[in-house]
Amino acid sequence: MLQFLIRRTFGAALILLLISAFTFFMFFAIPQDPATLACGKNCTPDALAIIHKNLGLDKPVTVQYWTFLVGIFAGRDFAVGHCAAPCFGVSFANNQNVWDTIVDRFPLTLSLTAGSLIVFLFLGLGAGLLAAKNRGTWIDKLFSSGSLVVSSLQIYFLGPLVLLALVYSTGWLDKPKYVPFSEDIGGWFMGLLIPWVVMATIFTANYTRMSRSSMIEQLQEEHVRAARAKGMSANYTFFRYAWRGSLIPIVTILGIDLSSLLSGGMVTELTFSLAGLGRLALDSVTNKDLPMLMGVMLVSAALIIVFNLIVDALYAVIDPRVRLS
Amino acid sequence: MTSPIELEGVDTSSALDKESASPSKAEEPKKLAGRSPSQLMWARFKRDRTGVVSAFVVLFYFLIAAAAPLISMVYGKDPYTLYGQDRPELLDMFTMPAKPVGGIDGEFWFGIEPGLGRDVLTQLVYGIRTSLATALAATIIMTILGVLLGLVGGYFGGRIDYWLGRVTDFFMALPSQLFFVAAMPVITTVFVAPDEETPTYVRTCAIIIVLSFLGWMSMARIVRGATLSLRDREFIEAARISGASPWRIIRKELLPNIVTPTLVQATLTLPSTILSIAFLSFVGVGYVEPTPDWGRMFAIGANIVEQDPYYMLFPGIAMVIFVVAFNLLGDSVRDAFDPKTGR
Numbered sequence: 001m002l003q004f005l006i007r008r009t010f011g012a013a014l015i016l017l018l019i020s021a022f023t024f025f026m027f028f029a030i031p032q033d034p035a036t037l038a039c040g041k042n043c044t045p046d047a048l049a050i051i052h053k054n055l056g057l058d059k060p061v062t063v064q065y066w067t068f069l070v071g072i073f074a075g076r077d078f079a080v081g082h083c084a085a086p087c088f089g090v091s092f093a094n095n096q097n098v099w100d101t102i103v104d105r106f107p108l109t110l111s112l113t114a115g116s117l118i119v120f121l122f123l124g125l126g127a128g129l130l131a132a133k134n135r136g137t138w139i140d141k142l143f144s145s146g147s148l149v150v151s152s153l154q155i156y157f158l159g160p161l162v163l164l165a166l167v168y169s170t171g172w173l174d175k176p177k178y179v180p181f182s183e184d185i186g187g188w189f190m191g192l193l194i195p196w197v198v199m200a201t202i203f204t205a206n207y208t209r210m211s212r213s214s215m216i217e218q219l220q221e222e223h224v225r226a227a228r229a230k231g232m233s234a235n236y237t238f239f240r241y242a243w244r245g246s247l248i249p250i251v252t253i254l255g256i257d258l259s260s261l262l263s264g265g266m267v268t269e270l271t272f273s274l275a276g277l278g279r280l281a282l283d284s285v286t287n288k289d290l291p292m293l294m295g296v297m298l299v300s301a302a303l304i305i306v307f308n309l310i311v312d313a314l315y316a317v318i319d320p321r322v323r324l325s
Numbered sequence: 326m327t328s329p330i331e332l333e334g335v336d337t338s339s340a341l342d343k344e345s346a347s348p349s350k351a352e353e354p355k356k357l358a359g360r361s362p363s364q365l366m367w368a369r370f371k372r373d374r375t376g377v378v379s380a381f382v383v384l385f386y387f388l389i390a391a392a393a394p395l396i397s398m399v400y401g402k403d404p405y406t407l408y409g410q411d412r413p414e415l416l417d418m419f420t421m422p423a424k425p426v427g428g429i430d431g432e433f434w435f436g437i438e439p440g441l442g443r444d445v446l447t448q449l450v451y452g453i454r455t456s457l458a459t460a461l462a463a464t465i466i467m468t469i470l471g472v473l474l475g476l477v478g479g480y481f482g483g484r485i486d487y488w489l490g491r492v493t494d495f496f497m498a499l500p501s502q503l504f505f506v507a508a509m510p511v512i513t514t515v516f517v518a519p520d521e522e523t524p525t526y527v528r529t530c531a532i533i534i535v536l537s538f539l540g541w542m543s544m545a546r547i548v549r550g551a552t553l554s555l556r557d558r559e560f561i562e563a564a565r566i567s568g569a570s571p572w573r574i575i576r577k578e579l580l581p582n583i584v585t586p587t588l589v590q591a592t593l594t595l596p597s598t599i600l601s602i603a604f605l606s607f608v609g610v611g612y613v614e615p616t617p618d619w620g621r622m623f624a625i626g627a628n629i630v631e632q633d634p635y636y637m638l639f640p641g642i643a644m645v646i647f648v649v650a651f652n653l654l655g656d657s658v659r660d661a662f663d664p665k666t667g668r
Contacts, residue, residue, distance in 0.1 A: 015498050022499075026511055152648035154600070156607050156623040157641040160630035168631045263502030263604070270608055271627055282608050285506055293507055300500050 008312055012305045019301045024068060027290050028061050068294075088298070089291035093284070098295035101280065106299075108178045109276035112199070112265050115192055120200035120207060125250070127204070128211025133238065135216060143208055151205030155264060159198045159271035166194060176272040199268045203257065207250065214249045218242040247318050255311040259304050366585065369661040376657025382650035390454040397451070400434075402444040404451045404617040408433075409442010416442050427635025435639045439629050449640055451617035459532055460598040466537035467598075468591050471544025472583070476575055478545070479552025486549070493542045501539050502604060508535045509610040525616050532611055536601055540594070547590050551583045585662050592658050596651035603644070619644065 051057075057064070067076070071087040083090065088098040131143040166173045176194045179187035218224060219242050227237045266278030277296055284292035360368070370376055389396065397403050409416040415428065415437055422428030427436030427445075435445035478489035512531040517523045555561060555578075564574050603620030605611030607627075612618035619640060626637030 015495065018495055019499065022495075023507070026508065148652065149645065149649060152645050152652065154603070154623070154641075154644065156603075156620075156627055157637065157644065160627045160637060161634070161641075164630050164634050259500040260502065262500055266502065266506070266608065267604065281503060281506060282610075285510055285610055288510060297500075297503060297507055300503055301498075304500050305498070 004316065005309075005313065008309055012309055016298075016302055016305055020069070020298055021065065023294055023297050024065050025061065027294065028064075088295035091284075091289050091292045093287040093289040093292070098291050101292065102277065102295055102299055105275060105277050105280050107180060108274055109265055109269075109278065111178070111181065111188065111192055112195055112268060112274070112276060113261055115196040116199040116203070116264075116268075117261065119196050120203040121254075123200065124204040124207025125211045127208040129215060129243070131208065131212040132215035132219065140212075144212070147205035147208040150201055151209075153202060155198060155202055155267045156271055158201060159195075159268065162194055162198050163272070176274060178274055178276075195268050195272050195274065198271075199264055202264065203261070206253070206257075210250055210253055211246060214246040215242060218245040221245065244318060248315070251311055251314050251318065255308050258307045258311070262300055262304060363585065366661045370657060373657045373661065375653050376661070379650040379653040379657065382646065383654055386453060386647055386650075387457060389450055390457040393447075393450045393454040397447050400446065402433075402447050404443060404447040405615055407441050407443060409437055409440075411442075421629075421632050422635075427633055427638070429635065436635055438625065438636060439633045445636065445639060448617045448622065449619070449643060452619040452622055452640065453643070455612065455617060456599050456602055456619040459529055459602050460595055462529075463533045463536040463540070463598050463602075464591055464595045466533060467541045467594060468544055468587060470537060470541035471590075472548050472580075472587055474541065475545040475548025475550075476552055476579060476583075479549040480556060480571065480575055480579065482553075482556070489545075490549075493545055496539065497542050499539065502601070504539055505535055505601065505605055506608060506610055508539070509605065525612070528612060528616075532602060532605060536598060540598065540601075544587070544590050544594065547586055548583055551586050552579055555579060555582055589655070589659050589662050592651070593655045596648055596655070600648070 059067075068089070070076075071083070071089070073086075076083045076087045076089075083097060084099075086099045088102070090096070091098055091101065127143050127147070131140040134140050163175070167175050173194060174190065177191045179191050181188045219238075221242070224237055224241045224245075227241050228234070232240075262278070265276065266282065268274070269276045269278045270282065277300065281293060281296040281300075283289070284296065402408070409422075415424075416422060416439070421439045422437050424430055429436040433444055433446070435449065437443065438445060438448065474489055474493075478486040509531060512534050513523050513527060516527045516530070561574060561578055564578050569577075599619075602611060602618075603623065606618045606620030607624045609624065612621055614621075622640040623637060626634075626640065630637060
């Protein structure tokens with residue numbers, strides 16, 4: 001188990017390194033000079049040269065990449081001041097420290113993603129189990145056809161409609177906003193309720209279908225039938241034997257969905273005007289703020305990889321065969 | 326392998342025929358003809374009512390997209406004219422449609438756009454045209470890339486396969502949507518100087534390049550898998566022994582056999598590509614004003630949903646129907662191709 005985790009961590013670190021190189025060189029494929037972006041509208045050649053020197057753009061790209069990598073672990077010195085250890089540079093748009101901005105925006109994205117993850121796992125798996133248990137009845141048909149339609153909805157369509165129904169016309173809820181968890185738990189919950197539900201709705205359907213079909217498959221397995229034949233109760237075999245096995249394919253698609261969850265966060269943040277990491281990425285694309293964009297991309301990629309590691313570890317918890325191999 | 330062919334090849338309703346068919350017909354000797362896998366697939370697909378209906382719905386969308394100029398001509402409006410600006414009575418003092426329900430009437434069937442006062446129906450029709458055309462082009466390039474890389478990896482195996490596999494893994498590990506967003510300005514600046522206006526065709530090219538560059542992986546995996554299972558079959562070995570070049574084997578022996586899985590995967594890729602394009606336009610890095618685009622209509626609609634929710638209604642419903650139909654079609658095509666994966 002430990003060996004498995006160590007091997008996976010090394011693999012993850014390698015992938016992360018590759019992604020950072022890929023992103024870095026992708027941005028330097030731009031024929032345009034990043035310094036003109038940092039320099040702004042009224043730019044003199046002298047100012048441009050100073051910026052070049054400050055950003056280290058006068059050196060070859062590989063050296064710049066190395067400086068960037070070292071900066072992440074050891075910090076860097078810029079003209080505006082020292083940039084402490086996890087240094088991803090300084091924004092071109094507003095001279096803010098990239099890492100500080102990311103740390104500032106991160107709690108919202110985490111709350112949004114984690115909240116909707118819990119909601120859709122709960123709803124999706126629940127509906128799937130119910131449908132599998134009542135296979136062929138109207139409950140099953142309702143969930144199956146319902147999930148087909150619901151999975152075809154898009155956040156940017158459903159979100160505004162829900163806002164209209166619950167906020168603008170009826171006033172039942174306030175417009176979604178982010179209140180830090182540490183300040184006011186109730187406000188945090190109520191402020192993010194609509195985004196959670198909307199974002200979760202899109203994902204729920206997929207998990208309903210998946211959990212239904214894999215549950216039905218599991219219920220026909222020999223060991224489940226054997227357990228039932230031994231005289232264990234229907235409920236006990238359903239949850240203790242079949243459900244556990246049915247989770248394996250679900251964990252697999254969960255790992256695949258993590259990155260779309262992140263992009264779903266981007267759309268959700270835009271739809272509900274919340275300022276998280278996704279919004280930060282979009283804004284830095286509009287402002288051509290390369291250091292910020294690099295930072296957000298790397299942090300997001302790292303997050304996805306860490307989550308995937310957790311998912312891999314979950315496999316081992318659910319399926320004993322993984323632990324042994 | 327033989328069971329589906331036997332079941333399909335022998336007419337399944339022969340037992341019923343004896344009772345119901347007229348005597349003259351029954352006297353004709355039944356011809357037992359072999360059917361190719363694609364014929365079998367087609368026969369199975371035709372029996373699937375949901376599949377056929379959704380195929381018609383999807384076809385309908387493609388027809389609308391292709392006939393957009395014709396529709397606009399017959400209907401007498403286009404997606405660019407600012408009707409609300411030319412005729413002040415159409416919009417009220419808040420530049421919202423003056424008539425109730427988003428300005429829907431006999432003249433503007435789907436209402437008019439708040440602010441600029443454009444016609445919603447033609448915007449939607451042209452928007453579908455933009456999305457479908459871009460998605461189709463991207464899907465074709467993705468398919469070609471995927472088939473090529475998958476075939477090469479699967480056929481040659483060994484070190485080439487290993488490294489192609491690692492590259493595929495790497496691209497799959499990228500947070501794709503985030504990379505779409507980040508790569509868009511990079512690709513556009515390759516074509517256009519920063520201070521110039523980006524022409525629409527450059528945007529289209531950029532979208533297609535970004536989507537296909539980051540979207541070929543699943544196709545490559547599927548083709549590689551199919552090729553691996555075919556590589557050691559007798560007919561390939563026979564071709565190799567008779568001196569066929571690798572290129573000929575790939576082209577004449579392997580390609581015809583992977584057409585079906587490729588088609589199935591392409592039917593699944595197209596709708597997700599359309600959604601990706603809509604996503605790009607929604608977040609503001611895809612198509613921009615004044616190009617009519619499906620996803621951009623949601624960006625406009627989401628901003629004004631409080632004042633005029635009807636603007637988004639038709640694009641939204643159209644998209645839901647489209648995605649449902651395409652998902653059902655994809656399922657049916659997969660079932661027809663491989664009846665073992667029953668739902």
